[in-house]
Amino acid sequence: MTTPSAPDSPATKGSSSATDPVERARQRLIVALDASSKALALQMVDRLQGTCHWMKVGLELFTAAGPGIVGELASRGYSVFLDLKFHDIPNTVAGAVRSGASLGARLMTLHALGGPAMLTAAHEALAGMSHPPELLAVTVLTSMDAAQLKAIGVESPPAAQVERLARMGIEAGLRGFVCSPEEVGTLRGLTGPDGVLVIPGIRPAGAAVGDQKRISTPAHALRSGASYLVVGRPLTQSPDPASAANAILREMAQQNG
Numbered sequence: 725m726t727t728p729s730a731p732d733s734p735a736t737k738g739s740s741s742a743t744d745p746v747e748r749a750r751q752r753l754i755v756a757l758d759a760s761s762k763a764l765a766l767q768m769v770d771r772l773q774g775t776c777h778w779m780k781v782g783l784e785l786f787t788a789a790g791p792g793i794v795g796e797l798a799s800r801g802y803s804v805f806l807d808l809k810f811h812d813i814p815n816t817v818a819g820a821v822r823s824g825a826s827l828g829a830r831l832m833t834l835h836a837l838g839g840p841a842m843l844t845a846a847h848e849a850l851a852g853m854s855h856p857p858e859l860l861a862v863t864v865l866t867s868m869d870a871a872q873l874k875a876i877g878v879e880s881p882p883a884a885q886v887e888r889l890a891r892m893g894i895e896a897g898l899r900g901f902v903c904s905p906e907e908v909g910t911l912r913g914l915t916g917p918d919g920v921l922v923i924p925g926i927r928p929a930g931a932a933v934g935d936q937k938r939i940s941t942p943a944h945a946l947r948s949g950a951s952y953l954v955v956g957r958p959l960t961q962s963p964d965p966a967s968a969a970n971a972i973l974r975e976m977a978q979q980n981g
């Protein structure tokens with residue numbers, strides 16, 4: 725299974741080698757750093773020190789802290805997933821993708837709902853770059869269920885809509901997707917081993933579900949074919965985020981051996 729290369733990281737310095745199952749799990753766990761300020765985000769990063777390698781900067785943090793947060797995290801040794809879910813006309817999205825790449829993000833999202841022309845323009849915007857980030861098309865948000873889809877005029881159930889959007893993304897040249905744990909098996913079948921499948925909606929057994937609708941445990945998502953797991957509130961709202969991260973890493977390591 726392909727995962728973008730992860731540089732040696734001071735963020736997880738002192739952790740064991742890449743043959744260690746926990747270390748391999750660490751390369752596949754992404755923390756959703758959803759915070760309302762740069763200071764709060766960096767506080768959380770400090771509390772997680774030594775446990776995680778990937779940090780996801782989403783709309784809340786990017787809007788509060790500005791683009792500099794990407795470089796700040798990269799300079800601390802983290803690989804950054806820039807999750808801004810671009811959705812605009814093709815020319816604008818192509819420009820946004822180029823800007824995101826120049827910040828040093830390793831993974832970036834755009835909405836598959838933007839359509840084939842937008843996806844193709846985004847894909848082509850990265851052509852020729854020496855170390856382009858992986859573009860991930862968001863299929864159907866994990867907070868959407870059949871009722872929510874129906875409300876926006878989509879009569880197909882989530883699984884069928886995810887598959888339709890993924891096929892469209894593949895046609896446009898993409899191999900990376902964000903989907904729920906429920907659809908990852910189907911998408912792995914579509915992309916084959918080269919697909920980069922990033923799965924939010926991860927909840928360890930017993931964790932609060934929040935606004936997520938299509939969820940699974942870390943072990944189940946990996947078994948189904950996930951490349952990366954995105955975990956937010958079960959870590960960031962835990963009284964002890966580092967312990968919570970270590971528990972998830974152990975569960976991932978047990979699953980993958």
Ligand code: C5P
Pocket residue numbers: 756758782807862863864865866867902903924925926934936954955956957958
């Ligand atoms: O706190 P929680 O674990 O639910 O966080 C999930 C993260 O993944 C959030 O930052 C959310 O924006 C993101 N995400 C998602 N569903 C998608 C794409 C991204 O929940 N389809």
